[in-house]
Amino acid sequence: QQQVKQSPQSLIVQKGGISIINCAYENTAFDYFPWYQQFPGKGPALLIAIRPDVSEKKEGRFTISFNKSAKQFSLHIMDSQPGDSATYFCAASASLISSGSARQLTFGSGTQLTVLP
Amino acid sequence: DAGVIQSPRHEVTEMGQEVTLRCKPISGHDYLFWYRQTMMRGLELLIYFNNNVPIDDSGMPEDRFSAKMPNASFSTLKIQPSEPRDSAVYFCASSRRGLEAFFGQGTRLTVV
Numbered sequence: 571q572q573q574v575k576q577s578p579q580s581l582i583v584q585k586g587g588i589s590i591i592n593c594a595y596e597n598t599a600f601d602y603f604p605w606y607q608q609f610p611g612k613g614p615a616l617l618i619a620i621r622p623d624v625s626e627k628k629e630g631r632f633t634i635s636f637n638k639s640a641k642q643f644s645l646h647i648m649d650s651q652p653g654d655s656a657t658y659f660c661a662a663s664a665s666l667i668s669s670g671s672a673r674q675l676t677f678g679s680g681t682q683l684t685v686l687p
Numbered sequence: 688d689a690g691v692i693q694s695p696r697h698e699v700t701e702m703g704q705e706v707t708l709r710c711k712p713i714s715g716h717d718y719l720f721w722y723r724q725t726m727m728r729g730l731e732l733l734i735y736f737n738n739n740v741p742i743d744d745s746g747m748p749e750d751r752f753s754a755k756m757p758n759a760s761f762s763t764l765k766i767q768p769s770e771p772r773d774s775a776v777y778f779c780a781s782s783r784r785g786l787e788a789f790f791g792q793g794t795r796l797t798v799v
Contacts, residue, residue: 604788
């Protein structure tokens with residue numbers, strides 16, 4: 571129930587295209603859904619995050635869409651650029667009250683995005 | 688702030704040797720996490736601390752692994768004895784109130 575399932579495993583997009591990465595979860599106690607971006611040789615870095623009280627959050631070219639009833643959320647990268655080529659991880663965590671303990675992030679398996687020039 | 692600082696960046700050691708990885712979290716953060724990343728298993732949470740107290744170590748693979756946080760600005764992850772299957776990138780991350788986690792650059796461990 572703690573799993574977060576992420577797809578696809580890898581994605582190749584042309585420059586200027588839209589990249590879409592999907593995640594699904596089972597634990598209804600999850601209430602914080604961040605996306606992390608990781609470049610080779612670096613640690614993951616927070617890209618954008620959403621809470622379940624909104625269905626969409628946009629920051630620049632990055633948008634999270636959230637479907638609470640389906641327990642799914644996705645990352646859309648508009649006008650994808652070669653510099654966006656990285657591994658993207660979705661994650662989820664539950665609040666202190668619902669989890670009974672401190673927050674901990676459960677990560678998806680990652681998506682390796684390649685944006686072709 | 689310099690961010691989460693990990694050392695060493697790379698470690699190559701022989702099987703059976705003791706390995707100590709170090710982490711300095713961001714000042715003011717009350718949560719510290721140790722993760723391991725491999726191609727096969729992705730990002731795995733090993734252990735995390737809240738206010739220097741270990742909260743959940745259920746992700747620690749074996750008794751060969753141990754972690755300490757003697758104060759708010761320092762943590763160690765020790766593997767003794769090390770084995771080739773421990774080869775991975777180990778990340779330390781810190782956060783305030785358990786939300787946005789900031790990751791260090793990682794330590795790439797190779798056990799030969």
